[in-house]
Amino acid sequence: MKNFNYDTEDLVVALATPWAESALAIIRTSGPGSIEATAKIFSDRDILVKSEHNKMNYGFIIDPTSSSKIDEVMVAVFRAPNGFTGQDSTEVYCHGSLPGIKKILDAFKQVGFRDASPGEFTFRAFASGKMDLTRAEAVQDIVSAKSTEAQSMALNRLSGGIETKINEIKGLILRTVSAIEIQLDYPEDEGGLAHVPINDVLLAEDMIKKLLATYSAGRVYKEGVKVVLAGKTNAGKSSLFNLFLREDRSIVSEVHGTTRDYLESWISLGGIPIKIFDTAGIREAVDSVEIEGIKRTQNIIENADIIIYLVDGSKGLSEDEVESFNMLKSRSNFIPLWSKIDLEGIVPPKDFFGISTVNHEGFSQLEDIIKDKVFKGNYIQGNDAVLDSERQKILLEKCLEELQLFRNGMESGIALDLVAQDIKEALDCLGEITGEITTTDILENMFSQFCVGK
Numbered sequence: 001m002k003n004f005n006y007d008t009e010d011l012v013v014a015l016a017t018p019w020a021e022s023a024l025a026i027i028r029t030s031g032p033g034s035i036e037a038t039a040k041i042f043s044d045r046d047i048l049v050k051s052e053h054n055k056m057n058y059g060f061i062i063d064p065t066s067s068s069k070i071d072e073v074m075v076a077v078f079r080a081p082n083g084f085t086g087q088d089s090t091e092v093y094c095h096g097s098l099p100g101i102k103k104i105l106d107a108f109k110q111v112g113f114r115d116a117s118p119g120e121f122t123f124r125a126f127a128s129g130k131m132d133l134t135r136a137e138a139v140q141d142i143v144s145a146k147s148t149e150a151q152s153m154a155l156n157r158l159s160g161g162i163e164t165k166i167n168e169i170k171g172l173i174l175r176t177v178s179a180i181e182i183q184l185d186y187p188e189d190e191g192g193l194a195h196v197p198i199n200d201v202l203l204a205e206d207m208i209k210k211l212l213a214t215y216s217a218g219r220v221y222k223e224g225v226k227v228v229l230a231g232k233t234n235a236g237k238s239s240l241f242n243l244f245l246r247e248d249r250s251i252v253s254e255v256h257g258t259t260r261d262y263l264e265s266w267i268s269l270g271g272i273p274i275k276i277f278d279t280a281g282i283r284e285a286v287d288s289v290e291i292e293g294i295k296r297t298q299n300i301i302e303n304a305d306i307i308i309y310l311v312d313g314s315k316g317l318s319e320d321e322v323e324s325f326n327m328l329k330s331r332s333n334f335i336p337l338w339s340k341i342d343l344e345g346i347v348p349p350k351d352f353f354g355i356s357t358v359n360h361e362g363f364s365q366l367e368d369i370i371k372d373k374v375f376k377g378n379y380i381q382g383n384d385a386v387l388d389s390e391r392q393k394i395l396l397e398k399c400l401e402e403l404q405l406f407r408n409g410m411e412s413g414i415a416l417d418l419v420a421q422d423i424k425e426a427l428d429c430l431g432e433i434t435g436e437i438t439t440t441d442i443l444e445n446m447f448s449q450f451c452v453g454k
């Protein structure tokens, strides 16, 4: 974090692809004069110096001290004010050999480049006005997206989905602020406070609330949820685990206590990343291994987002589990299942959902129930911009509070110049979200979380 570099005028270089052997690797540079500087280590200087923006050029990277060839490459040229960073910039597409990459990076250092710090390319894009902070944050989101949905949502933000919303909200608040300013400047004007469009503030509050509601739903796609399969031995937990995975991962048998330690696996449920746990069945255990297994089960249950509790439908709820079952039952994240409903005469009692891992009856309903529990009613609609940054969320909450303070002040007749302060603070929150107002702390915090080369 301390290493963050705000200088945007010097030359930076970084490997943009992983430090690993691969077919190709990309080394990118940015900074005023980076095209000329790259040309110093390129086989045909003129080609690069004269290259158009967005053009690929074929040649060799040359060691500046020995003049020997380092690698056969393609070099892309981007010219300010265009391109990702908005600065002169180049990209070397080389062979993905680690020693080769190292030699090229060394050659760049010899002609005046320094290593870029994490997020420095995106910071430069921000600094040159190519993107606001909501888009800059989306750059890292899109790189680290773990599901297709998370990636689409990040792309929406990268394309300005959040920025547009914030600007709309800002527009509404600004109308009110300028009306107030007119009032303060010309208090004798007719109409008085009636001219202050409080309705716009209500609309702004509404938009903020809607945006905030997308946050928790967005988290789900980004971080995923932990779902645990729990219940007594032989209830069918491992069978259901395997059905979720569509693979025979966990051992299934009619022997009680088959699963001794927990198993976990990531699955996708309509794009929601779910870490699902098969656990050791709960019973009065005798040997120390099983006791430890059950201890772990209890630990996983405590930390789960969703608890799926299976009761063996062919046996029913047994006496020794009633107490713990009732305790779990009151939790909002609890899903009680009645298993083996394919067997003759098994009907789930009230409050239980039936499931069969033999004929899959009840499985798609179970998936829907999980989704409902996960989203708690906050579904995301089609192309909604989904708020994902905690930083942005906190600022929006603060903005909302300030707006409410402002309205309360207006309604209770507090002096206009005082309430004006609240609404201006609301405006500042929005300015901080997009980065019109920034502090070094904010920037350091944000960009230090990026990968190097981004």
Ligand SMILES: Nc1nc2c(c(=O)[nH]1)N(C=O)[C@@H](CNc1ccc(C(=O)N[C@@H](CCC(=O)O)C(=O)O)cc1)CN2
Residues within 6 Å of the ligand: 081, 082, 083, 084, 091, 130
């Ligand atoms: N080779 C390469 N691929 C890449 C990137 C990159 O930097 N290099 N990107 C980096 O993350 C992403 C693409 N992001 C980009 C964002 C803006 C511009 C750009 O040149 N914008 C021009 C207008 C482009 C046009 O409309 O034709 C501009 O802003 O002036 C390019 C790439 C993903 N793929």
Ligand SMILES: Nc1nc2c(ncn2[C@@H]2O[C@H](COP(=O)(O)OP(=O)(O)OP(=O)(O)O)[C@@H](O)[C@H]2O)c(=O)[nH]1
Residues within 6 Å of the ligand: 232, 233, 234, 235, 236, 237, 238, 239, 240, 251, 252, 253, 254, 255, 256, 257, 258, 259, 260, 279, 280, 281, 282, 339, 340, 341, 342, 343, 355, 356, 357, 358, 359
């Ligand atoms: N008929 C029927 N049998 C099932 C169903 N699900 C599981 N079984 C059987 O029930 C027995 C126990 O299944 P498991 O999935 O191993 O049960 P478990 O809850 O993981 O048991 P432990 O690991 O011992 O805690 C096996 O013989 C399964 O074939 C079902 O839906 N219908």
Ligand SMILES: [Mg+2]
Residues within 6 Å of the ligand: 237, 238, 239, 250, 251, 252, 258, 259, 278, 279, 281
């Ligand atoms: Mg099992």
